[in-house]
Amino acid sequence: MKDVRVRFAPSPTGNLHIGGARTALFNWLFARHNNGKLILRVDDTDLERSTGDSMKAILDGLKWLGIDWDEGPLYQSKRLEMYKKYADELVIQGKAYYCFCTKEELDIMRSEAQKAGKPSMYTGKCRNLSPDEVKKYMDEGKKYVVRLKVPKEGKTVVHDIIRGDVEFDNSTFDDFIIMKSDNMPTYNFATVIDDYDMEISHIIRGEEHLSNTPKQILIYEALGFEKPEFAHVSMILAPDRSKLSKRHGATSVQEFRDLGYLPEAIINYITLLGWVPSDGEEVFTTEKSVREFTLDRVSKNPAIYDTKKLTWLNGIYIRDCDIDRLTKEVIPFLISKGLIGDEYDYDYIRKIVSAVREREKTLSEIADAMSYYFKDDFLYDEKGVKKYFEKDGVENILREAIKALKAVDDFNLIETENAYRDLIERLNIKSGDLFHPTRLAISGRTFGPGLFDIMELLGKEKTVERIEKAIKYIESIKQK
Numbered sequence: 001m002k003d004v005r006v007r008f009a010p011s012p013t014g015n016l017h018i019g020g021a022r023t024a025l026f027n028w029l030f031a032r033h034n035n036g037k038l039i040l041r042v043d044d045t046d047l048e049r050s051t052g053d054s055m056k057a058i059l060d061g062l063k064w065l066g067i068d069w070d071e072g073p074l075y076q077s078k079r080l081e082m083y084k085k086y087a088d089e090l091v092i093q094g095k096a097y098y099c100f101c102t103k104e105e106l107d108i109m110r111s112e113a114q115k116a117g118k119p120s121m122y123t124g125k126c127r128n129l130s131p132d133e134v135k136k137y138m139d140e141g142k143k144y145v146v147r148l149k150v151p152k153e154g155k156t157v158v159h160d161i162i163r164g165d166v167e168f169d170n171s172t173f174d175d176f177i178i179m180k181s182d183n184m185p186t187y188n189f190a191t192v193i194d195d196y197d198m199e200i201s202h203i204i205r206g207e208e209h210l211s212n213t214p215k216q217i218l219i220y221e222a223l224g225f226e227k228p229e230f231a232h233v234s235m236i237l238a239p240d241r242s243k244l245s246k247r248h249g250a251t252s253v254q255e256f257r258d259l260g261y262l263p264e265a266i267i268n269y270i271t272l273l274g275w276v277p278s279d280g281e282e283v284f285t286t287e288k289s290v291r292e293f294t295l296d297r298v299s300k301n302p303a304i305y306d307t308k309k310l311t312w313l314n315g316i317y318i319r320d321c322d323i324d325r326l327t328k329e330v331i332p333f334l335i336s337k338g339l340i341g342d343e344y345d346y347d348y349i350r351k352i353v354s355a356v357r358e359r360e361k362t363l364s365e366i367a368d369a370m371s372y373y374f375k376d377d378f379l380y381d382e383k384g385v386k387k388y389f390e391k392d393g394v395e396n397i398l399r400e401a402i403k404a405l406k407a408v409d410d411f412n413l414i415e416t417e418n419a420y421r422d423l424i425e426r427l428n429i430k431s432g433d434l435f436h437p438t439r440l441a442i443s444g445r446t447f448g449p450g451l452f453d454i455m456e457l458l459g460k461e462k463t464v465e466r467i468e469k470a471i472k473y474i475e476s477i478k479q480k
Helices: 020-034 054-065 080-092 103-115 131-139 188-196 207-223 253-259 261-271 286-294 307-320 325-338 346-356 365-369 384-389 394-406 413-425 433-443 451-458 460-478
Strands: 005-008 037-042 072-077 094-099 144-148 155-160 164-169 177-179 204-206 230-234
Touching: 005 020, 005 204, 020 037, 020 054, 020 204, 020 230, 020 286, 072 080, 080 177, 094 131, 094 177, 103 144, 103 164, 144 207, 144 394, 155 177, 155 207, 155 230, 155 325, 155 346, 155 460, 164 207, 177 188, 177 286, 204 207, 207 230, 253 261, 261 286, 261 307, 307 394, 325 346, 325 365, 346 365, 346 451, 384 433, 384 460, 394 413, 394 433, 394 460, 413 451, 433 451
Parallel strands: 005 037, 037 072, 204 230
Antiparallel strands: 094 144, 144 177, 155 164
16 A cells, blocks of 8 residues: 555534544544554635634544644645646646636526426536637636536546445536636635645545545546545434434534543544444444554444434443543533532542542533532432432431431541441331431432442531431421
């Protein structure tokens, strides 16, 4: 294999979405597997829609995911002279021509084609204008585009690494535009020039670009450029196999970051959108992906977007995450939820994160699960109230619990549990008769970390205060 050079070429018209992130990742994995280079190119010739904010969001998203690049970012908008030079050469060689047809003339052509039951294609009206006619129109200041002369017979074949040979009949193409009237290149023309100039060896991109590829091949052939190899990755569909959209939930990398997903979980998940390692495992490191990634194992079938699976994966990565890193990741969520201020007790937060993370699947969920450690004005779980607080005599059991806890000198996990075990034996009750109402009293919840872990972290004073408050609440609902 010749030196591998691949590219990721986003248009800066929005955030980095899952589809774009997968394209970037597959290019990155292919480059790293083959000791090649990844070039970041910015397709920003659509000046009206391209924005600096979008570009920043895309770059931030790539960096957050850990997808680095070897060259770039290179901006198409700064390479306009090159596109014009090649377009002029094609015109001089008779492989392209100036088209002066107005919008009204093009509309008439389309209308007549539709009436005749034919495809709405350009008729080639300006294809054979004489040099004198071209000069006359230019002297008159008529606007023009540059069109490629497309052969009307034969087929253009895309040799695709993933899909095999895909044939396109040349008669289905008109003489398409390569330079617009504002001297900006069309997508297909700029792409070919850039890919050639940047010595791209393999073009790995989404299946939606397959229809562009025969036009690009025709441009390569007209310019006499050597063609790269193509690989079109399957589409990502929603669970109902419709086109993925906002209605299916978060779709951008930034959204997932803001919801509290870890970048390595997202990388693992989007790698699975069309590729799996040889052993079929679903949880694997990026290093393993780099070692094993080849295009012949990329699936032709559409990938199904499943946020439940991503969330499941994220839970695994959260449980395996280094506790200090996880604590630092959770802190911004605690701040945004108003649970802590800019000044906080890091060690205390670290202990709580360690206690609650086993059940939670996102950083945001961890922060929510920690809320009762910082707030006293929580609500009691409704089902828990009916099940535990409305039981006969529960307030008396909790009064005894307060006495037992106040008698504990060293208020740690072991001593508080011993005090409760002794109380259960003395009152001759089931452990659940004491544990469940206590958990509900001090956290407002019916599940979470170990009861005595919670007590130890809250401390004696706050634990007792919350049980006292719960007793008052129980008395008030029983008086109704």
